[in-house]
Amino acid sequence: MWPWGHLAVAYLLYTIYTHRDGHRPRALPVVVLAIGSQFPDLIDKPLAWSFGVLPGGRTFAHSVFFAALLLPTVALLAHRVDRPAIGPAFAIGHLAHLLADIPPSVLLLQDFSSTTFLFWPVLEPPAYHSPDSVLAGFLRYSMGWYELVQLGLVLIALVVWYRDGTPGLDAVRRRLEHTVSKTP
Template sequence: MWPWEHAALGYLTYSLSRRARGQAPPAELPTVALLFGTQLPDLIDKPLSWGLGIFTTGSALGHSLLFAVPLGLLIGVAAVRTDRRALGAGFVVGYWSHLVGDVVNPLRYGDPIAVDRVLWPFVAQEPYDQDLGLGRGLVYFGELFESLLSIDSVTLVVAYLLLTLATVALWFADGAPGVGLPGQLGERLRTRLERGRS
């Protein structure tokens, strides 16, 4: 899945789960934590694989249940102890939804689910056949662009745009949480600076 698809799946999961429990839409900071969580597995594994060559594939430590489950539990316990449950839930839902997305993503190509993607180091991933370094991301993006040009419009909408567009609509319906955070942080900083001067 692409970064925006991981973000969309995470937000959709988090917002709908809050609605199902009768809670308010996601708040600013938990939404940012969710967004960070949806990207973290790739932020761990891709540089360690593509840039540093530590892993032979882009799905290793960050995508492993052996790492993700304890991390999620640790964040959950810390969130409960510090009374920041929504913040912790946002991050954990984001992180774990990334893994779920990678496991079920092959279905859109007619392939079976790929549970082995989250079983590192117990199940080794097929290593890359050539080292492209950090340029691998550009190669993948080029391949995506070529494939989008060659598919029919219905498949394009259903396979690539429906999830993202539905999530953007839900995000707007929720009040676009996360957008106001920079302004809130700036206001807090300004208030503290004014207090320090007086």
């Protein structure tokens, strides 16, 4: 799945999570959710595609073993800094990423062979084409039915995010303005 698809899936799951208690998503947790939704690819893709350290773009940070260590650590740190809402936000983002990377063939064809990346290094990741770099991965982008479904999810997520009051947008905008104003 592409980054915008991961973000859309994560946001839709997170808004359901927050609305269950009658609340709307808040700015900081949504920013952390966005980071969590990209986190596995931010680690695995460069280490595999650009540096050749990992055997594939879905290995180390895509593993449930990594998640089992990472997510409690993030939750503990969130409580330490008195921001408990960012723990679940990051966890939902990260876990949504892992689930969204499971190909449709698992459900459609009951073919679970493409889920072995979740259990790396115990199981070998499935073989798939790995580009030479992250940039090459983006350059090979093409639209098919799967990408159209992702685009639909992005549009739905944008509407829901807008109805939620665009949480996180003002915080990111203020941070960018602050950073730009300090640039000589």
